[in-house]
Amino acid sequence: MIVIVGVIQGMVIAFVLGFQSSNSSGKKLLSAILLTLALLTIKILLDIFGLYKYPVFQYLPVAIDTLLQPLVYLYVCSLTEDNFTFNRNKLWHFLPVLLFQMHAAITYSVTLIEPNFHLKYVIAEHYLFYNRIKGIEKIVAFFSIAIYWYLSFRKTLNYSQRLSVSRRAIRYSNLIWLRNLLIGTGILGAILFLSSVVPTILGLVDSFGNVKVFYGYLSVLTYFFSIRGYQMILPSEVKVARLPEDTLTKQMESNDFADTSEPIIEVERDYSDILSALNKAMEEQLLFLEPELSLKKMAKTIGYPTGQVSAAINAGFGLNFRTWVNGYRVAEVKKRLAHSAYKHLSLTGIAFECGFNSEASFYRIFRQCTGYSPKSYLQEIKREY
Structure with missing residues (x-):
């Protein structure tokens, strides 16, 4: 059987x-x-x-x-x-x-x-x-x-x-x-x-x-x-299955419902320490390269409660966690596409190494952030050089 x-x-x-x-x-x-x-x-x-x-x-x-x-x-x-x-x-x-x-x-x-x-x-x-x-x-x-x-x-x-x-x-x-x-x-x-x-x-x-x-x-x-x-x-x-409304579309594309389940702390709170720790985790430790990175894992890494980290990202960057992380990933993909050291890699290979875990989500998120498909963006880079 x-x-x-x-x-x-x-x-x-x-x-x-x-x-x-x-x-x-x-x-x-x-x-x-x-x-x-x-x-x-x-x-x-x-x-x-x-x-x-x-x-x-x-x-x-x-x-x-x-x-x-x-x-x-x-x-x-x-x-x-x-x-x-x-x-x-x-x-x-x-x-x-x-x-x-x-x-x-x-x-x-x-x-x-x-x-x-x-x-x-x-x-x-x-x-x-x-x-x-x-x-x-x-x-x-x-x-x-x-x-x-x-x-x-x-x-x-x-x-x-x-x-x-x-x-x-x-x-x-x-x-x-x-x-x-x-x-x-x-x-x-x-x-x-x-x-x-x-x-x-x-x-x-x-x-x-x-x-x-x-x-x-x-x-x-x-x-x-x-x-x-x-x-x-x-x-x-x-x-x-996405609906056409902009707000709901962003929420569904982010797929971040599980990460925002905990209550968000008031916006007036000073999140400077948390934001500093978040920036360090992303820019120095490059945590966005981890395909399985979640809000809970990020909170555990920087040593703050999950709800406070979620609130800090919303207040400090005006984004939810998943959209914020994907912004780093898209930026890293763009950097690698423009660098000759990565010419031997495929678009999908670069995307996976930058933290994306599926080809479909990579193409969708890249177009959402840049207005170009990955292949069109790569062709634009080649024309510039």
Whole structure:
């Protein structure tokens, strides 16, 4: 049931991401990853439920063992490369899966019209070399896993190392999740290889138990990437629900209701000490770079009650907490876009490193603060230079 629910969830999130109006290559690739994970998991479910004994499921064309690896790699590229776009030049990554899928589709089409199981087997094995091709597919998939894992991990690690130089002792969170995921995947892959592939080649054990473990891991990946996809979807849904009134729009876009739950102290109070501590926290400690920064966390950092900090921000800056923090983040993004040291980073990568935690909210807030979209602003900078 856990596997089935994971498959359903992954497919739902994949279709929602795929049909969103955003042209983000990252969203499209994440949608493709979720669909691939779901299809790979369905393969073992067909075997568990014994569906392969029915003619319509025999030789079902799902030869996608070499699809997930390039998709994950290209998704990593979309997070780490400047102005990444998925174009025709990148289609060669999918040549192996295309060839294997074409063979699988031909085999399925030819054998489907033959009702006799024995004749199906003869056609598939003696004329179309089905199992031989599947064996080649598994070998290609193994080398593909190793190569793309190395490329993805190296790109993620290099990206994190470049960013660590510019963060001035502030902890960066962008892509740490992906680095840890790749490390876990590499360890599991090594374990599965040693405990399954090698003994199977030597004819020592039946590796089906390890296959179950592998597909269980695919289910975990499906849940994980579904959560990532949901995080991308949610800001867009909130944006559509906004009302046109200026005051209410600002409140809803700030998403700061939880931070202002405590009573606000009277405006007449002297907040100079709190304001000084706030400015120091933002300008010296650069707390706005923390994606999970909240009013409570800020109050705890500077050592004042949450209600007083909220009131000080309202009285001293005329803004609520979230809008005030986002102002610092937008200013930092503008500074980095104008600096040559950050040319190797994508717009989304810079935004994440400046404290934004979703692409949709970054684009919305940047336009709200500057009157430009991030891409338009970057083009204006390039014209000036």
